[in-house]
Amino acid sequence: MNKLICFLYISITTLPVVLSYLLDRKYRRKIKLITEDDNKFYNQLLSVTMKNFNCKPHVIEKNECSENCSLAYQKIIQAFISSAKSSICLCIYIFTLKSLTYELIQAHKRGVDVRVISDQIMFETKSQRDNFSILSKNEIPYKLHSPRSIKMHHKFCLIDKDDPERAKMFSGSLNLTNQGFCYNFDNTVLTNNIYVIKRFSDEFEKLWNLF
Numbered sequence: 498m499n500k501l502i503c504f505l506y507i508s509i510t511t512l513p514v515v516l517s518y519l520l521d522r523k524y525r526r527k528i529k530l531i532t533e534d535d536n537k538f539y540n541q542l543l544s545v546t547m548k549n550f551n552c553k554p555h556v557i558e559k560n561e562c563s564e565n566c567s568l569a570y571q572k573i574i575q576a577f578i579s580s581a582k583s584s585i586c587l588c589i590y591i592f593t594l595k596s597l598t599y600e601l602i603q604a605h606k607r608g609v610d611v612r613v614i615s616d617q618i619m620f621e622t623k624s625q626r627d628n629f630s631i632l633s634k635n636e637i638p639y640k641l642h643s644p645r646s647i648k649m650h651h652k653f654c655l656i657d658k659d660d661p662e663r664a665k666m667f668s669g670s671l672n673l674t675n676q677g678f679c680y681n682f683d684n685t686v687l688t689n690n691i692y693v694i695k696r697f698s699d700e701f702e703k704l705w706n707l708f
């Protein structure tokens with residue numbers, strides 16, 4: 498009897514310690530893996546500040562004032578889109594920037610699967626409707642959300658999302674408009690972090706099927 502009590506006492510007191518050690522080891526391994534993976538990823542921030550409020554002429558004249566010029570930012574996004582080999586999934590509240598529309602069309606023409614999701618109310622503004630009619634004419638599919646009372650307020654774009662070697666994305670507060678690049682305090686983060694991309698990819702497919 499004493500032996501049984503002794504066994505139970507030892508089991509009850511040591512089990513939590515062993516479990517805690519095993520869980521801690523598993524957690525540390527996971528953290529190490531993420532830290533190692535982190536070195537493979539880049540994360541670039543485009544931040545639109547007051548300095549960009551003078552950049553509209555630079556955008557029009559195609560003459561960038563610095564590496565943080567609105568024109569330089571537009572070129573980075575343009576290069577991002579033009580690098581696509583297999584797919585582009587753009588989910589954007591306001592999209593009127595013709596230089597980026599042109600990049601989507603070029604991508605579509607070279608066989609990239611281009612899909613766009615946008616906002617129903619913003620679609621009713623002339624500049625957005627005109628831009629989307631260009632997409633339509635070039636047979637690029639897009640979807641608009643309903644009901645009208647809710648905004649489709651996302652701003653993200655996935656490039657080659659199903660190819661872990663090439664996948665990248667940008668996301669933030671920035672709309673793809675001259676206003677966004679020149680006159681708002683805005684941000685967008687560019688990353689190739691496949692864990693983040695996977696989550697945004699799931700979100701895009703969910704919305705694409707919903708709308």
Ligand SMILES: [Zn+2]
Binds near residue numbers: 551552561563
């Ligand atoms: Zn500038």
